[in-house]
Amino acid sequence: MHKFVRNLLTEWRKLNLPFDDETFVAAVSGGADSVSLAIALNDLKKRKKLNLRFVIAHFNHDLRGEESEKDALFVNDLAEKLGLEFIGGISVDEFQISKKGNLEQNARNARYGFLLETAENLDAYGILTAHTINDQAETFLLNLIRGSGIAGLSGIKSQNSKFKIQNSKLNEKSQIANRKSQIALIRPLLNWAKREETESFCRENEIAFRCDAMNEDLNFNRVRVRKTLLPLLKEFNPKIIETLAKTAGLLNRENEDLTQTEDRRPKTENDFLVLKELQTLSKSMLYEVLREWLKTIRGNLRQLELKHIEAIERLAFSRKSGKIVELPNGDSVLKEGGKLFIKLSKDRTEP
Numbered sequence: 628m629h630k631f632v633r634n635l636l637t638e639w640r641k642l643n644l645p646f647d648d649e650t651f652v653a654a655v656s657g658g659a660d661s662v663s664l665a666i667a668l669n670d671l672k673k674r675k676k677l678n679l680r681f682v683i684a685h686f687n688h689d690l691r692g693e694e695s696e697k698d699a700l701f702v703n704d705l706a707e708k709l710g711l712e713f714i715g716g717i718s719v720d721e722f723q724i725s726k727k728g729n730l731e732q733n734a735r736n737a738r739y740g741f742l743l744e745t746a747e748n749l750d751a752y753g754i755l756t757a758h759t760i761n762d763q764a765e766t767f768l769l770n771l772i773r774g775s776g777i778a779g780l781s782g783i784k785s786q787n788s789k790f791k792i793q794n795s796k797l798n799e800k801s802q803i804a805n806r807k808s809q810i811a812l813i814r815p816l817l818n819w820a821k822r823e824e825t826e827s828f829c830r831e832n833e834i835a836f837r838c839d840a841m842n843e844d845l846n847f848n849r850v851r852v853r854k855t856l857l858p859l860l861k862e863f864n865p866k867i868i869e870t871l872a873k874t875a876g877l878l879n880r881e882n883e884d885l886t887q888t889e890d891r892r893p894k895t896e897n898d899f900l901v902l903k904e905l906q907t908l909s910k911s912m913l914y915e916v917l918r919e920w921l922k923t924i925r926g927n928l929r930q931l932e933l934k935h936i937e938a939i940e941r942l943a944f945s946r947k948s949g950k951i952v953e954l955p956n957g958d959s960v961l962k963e964g965g966k967l968f969i970k971l972s973k974d975r976t977e978p
Contacts (some may be wrong), residue, residue, distance in 0.1 A: 628674070631820070631828040635667045636676055638815050642786055649752040650680040651813075652714075652745050654738075655705070657685070657698040657837035660757035662705065663825035664816060666832050668755070669709040680712075684745050684754075686738045687717040691840065698837050705834070716741040731847055732929050746810050753811030758783055761822045761853075764871035768852050774933025776914045781882045782875030787812040818876070821868065882915075898924060899966040902943055913940065921954075924969045930955035943967060 628636075639646075653668060655661040671677040683706040687699045699715055706713035742754050763782050770779035816825070829836050845851050860867040893904040893916055900920055905913060914936050922928050931954065938952045939960050952960045957972025 629667075629670070629828070629831070631663065631824065632667045632670045634819050635664075635815055636671055638819060639671075639677070641818075642813065642815065644813065644815075645679070645752060646676075647678040650682065650749050651753055651755050652682050652684045652742060652749065652751050653711075653755045654742055654757070655683050655685055655702050656839070657701045657705075658757075658839060658842075659826040659829050659836040660759055660816065660820075660822065662834060662836045663820075663828045664755065664757040665705060665709060665711070666828065666834060669711060682712045682714060682745070682749060682751070683709075684714045684716070684742055686741045687715065688734050688738065694840065698839075701835075701837050708834075714745055716745070731849070732927070743810060751810065753813045755813050755815060757825070758814040758817045759820045759822055759825060760817070760872045761868055763817060763875050764857065764868040765849055765852050767871045767875045768856060769848060772848075772852075773931070774936075775928070776911070776918050776936075777878055777882045778915055778918055779928065780875065781879035782872070783814060783817060784879065785814050785817045818872075893920075899968050900943075902962075902965050902967065905943055905967075921969070925954075925956075925958060925971065939967070 651668075653661075653665055655665050665681075665683060668677070668681050672679065672681060683702060685699055685702040687695050691698075699717075703713050703715060745751075746754050766782045767780060770782070773779070826836070841847070842850060843854075845854065857867065864870055893900055900916070905916070908916060917936050917939055918928060918931075921931060935952070935954055942950070942952050942960060942962050950962050954960065959970045959972075961968045961970055
C-alpha cells in the first residue's frame with residue numbers, strides 16, 4: 628500500500644468515519660489535490676479497506692470557457708477510469724454564479740450548493756473535499772491579514788458535522804430537499820498532505836491532473852499569498868507551511884475549549900445582542916462574540932476587518948459614537964434600546 632493511501636486510511640480512522648454501508652460525495656475539480664484523493668479512495672475501496680460508495684462530483688463554474696469544459700470532461704473520464712460513479716453540475720439556474728461582489732466567494736457558494744444538493748439526493752453521509760496543509764496555511768495568513776480573531780485564525784476544520792451553505796437561496800432549497808438532518812463536510816487530507824505530495828502521488832499513478840489558470844491570477848488574494856507572501860516567509864522558516872497549519876490547529880483547539888467552557892457568552896443566534904451582557908466580557912471574548920454574531924446573521928465574515936469590530940465596540944460602549952456602524956456590502960449595525968441589531972441591505976450580494 629502506498630504511503631499516501633495508508634495516511635488517508637489512518638486519517639479516516641482518526642476522524643471516526645464509517646467503514647461500511649454509507650455513501651460519500653467526493654468533490655473533484657481536476658486539480659492534483661482532488662485527483663489524488665479520488666485515486667486513494669478508489670485504492671482503499673478495491674483493497675476492501677472501505678466498503679463504501681464513492682460518487683465523484685464535479686461542478687463546472689463555466690468561468691473559463693473551453694477550459695472549464697475540458698475540466699468537466701477530464702473528471703468524467705477519471706471517474707470512468709476508476710470505475711466510480713460521476714455526477715456533474717454547471718453554474719446555471721439555482722447555481723448560477725453572480726458576477727457582483729466577491730467572485731471567488733460567489734463561485735464557492737455555488738459549488739458547495741451543488742455538492743450539498745448532490746449529497747442530499749444520494750442520502751450521503753458526507754461530502755469529501757481535498758483541502759491540504761497548504762490550504763490551511765494560506766487561510767491562516769488571509770485571516771491574519773484581515774484582522775481575524777481566534778475563530779478566524781483557527782482556520783479550516785477537518786470535519787464540520789452540520790454542513791450549511793452560507794447563502795439564503797441555497798439554504799431555502801436545501802431545507803426542502805433535505806433527506807438527512809446532517810451532512811458532514813470532511814477534509815481528510817487537511818492534517819497531513821501537502822500539495823507537492825498530491826502532485827507526486829498523481830504522477831506515480833501515471834494520472835494527469837488539470838491546472839487552473841485562475842490559480843495563477845495575482846488579482847486574487849489567495850494567489851498572492853501563495854505566490855508572493857509564502858515564498859518570502861520560507862526564507863525565514865523553510866517549514867512555514869507546516870508551522871502555520873500547526874498554529875491554526877492549536878488555536879482551533881483553544882477556541883473549542885473557550886466555546887465549551889465560557890458560560891457568560893451571549894447567544895449569537897439571536898438577531899440582537901444585549902449591551903449589558905457584552906459589558907461583562909473580556910475584550911478578546913467580546914470580539915469573538917461579535918464576530919460569531921456577525922457571521923451567524925450575515926452568513927459569513929467576508930470583507931469584515933478588525934476596524935469594523937472596533938467600530939462596533941465603540942458603538943456599544945461610547946455615548947459619542949452615534950447609533951450606526953456601516954459594514955461592507957451595505958449592511959449595518961444599529962444601537963437601540965440597550966441592544967445591538969444588524970440591518971441587512973436589501974441589495975446585498977454574497978460578500
